[in-house]
Amino acid sequence: MRIHLPNSVWLGNIDPFLRAFDVLETDVLEISSHQKWVSVHPVVLSMVCAIGLKMRREGKEIKFYKPTAISKHYFERMGLFKILGLESEIKIREHESAGRFVTIQVIKDSKQLDRFITEMVPLLHSEPKKVEPIRYIIFELVRNVFEHANSDDGAIVCAQYYKKSNTIRIGVADCGIGVKKSISQSYSPKTDIEAILLALTPGITGTTTKIGGTESNAGAGLFFIKSLAKVDRDFFMIYSGEGMYKLLKNPKHKGVRLVADPIKDHASYNNNYPDWSGTVVGIDLCLDEHADFNALLDLIRDFYQKARKQKIKEKYKHPRFV
Amino acid sequence: MKEIRIFDKTGAFAGNKDIARDIRLNEILKYIGDENKIVLDFSGVESATQSFIHALISDVIRQRGINVLERIYFKNCSITIQKIISIVTEYMQESNY
Structure with a gap:
């Protein structure tokens, strides 16, 4: 198994980064990085981090080729070596992370998630309306891991402000059962992308299989998060098994309409x-373009109301003109 | 009328569905019956996730019917929370529970 961290x-x-990921099962995870x-x-x-923790848990070896890039300190500061139990030999003077990044976090239960969310908000140094969607996204994505992924190492979260x-x-990853296995409890998708x-x-x-979900799951979480990126005209991607879906930046000249x-x-x-x-799952949120979170909720509400009208319309009997 | 202060259980951000489930099972459903009224007081809660609100009220609507909303009062909700509650109650009606 091999991962190469390229230039950008x-x-x-x-x-291309995902396609270059060598998933051949071996006893060693080799991690290399761009030289400059x-x-x-x-x-x-x-x-x-997610794949490294999985390999560690399975008693396999992690071989992280000594990074030579000038930016190698970034891995150290983000806590990558520490979490993977590797000695990096990189000495750094830790600058304050507040307002700039959230180091890699391994979150395994609700208590850790609650604590992380409480501690993370002041770190963002942002106005409440900008913090709101970030808190929302991280919370919902990590909850998804707890409820659907069956991941032994929990959710691995990392975020950075540019x-x-x-x-x-924002990035959230796990090495759990994947979307296909999870959704197959109720549906029968043939492929990962279908799932x-x-x-x-x-x-x-x-x-x-009931549309609208159960008492604890509405099946709306990922739709909300994708909608946030769409309204914000930002990227959102989800990768599981052999499938990858990427929401591209919505062109500025086009209006935003939510679709099921x-x-x-x-x-x-x-x-x-x-x-x-x-x-x-990866998502970007540009704080310049940031649409009001409440405006997004209006769009979602509008989406559901239209869906309802459509359903009612479908129930109408129509005259047959011959 | 029973009043439940959500902030005391969730803090400023209501996202934990396990807490929502506990409130629903141990307080709302136990108390509301066919006639009782209940107040869910969100004062101090800045925001909530759709998942939390869904876990809090969707099964109450499923079990008691949509008219139960006439006996649940959502107090001191921020605009965001009001919107999320509206979304959840509306899609619950669309899905015919």
């Missing part, structure tokens, strides 16, 4: 990626 990975260009400069989206660190683009980038598309559809959850079918979004999706045993 962000959600827009993450596809490495700049990666937090979701990449979450993935490396001053130049005024963007928060992902089902999971993104509002009203569909792996816990029941994720295929109808401005998105790319495929089922030919290396098999990731678990689920990975």
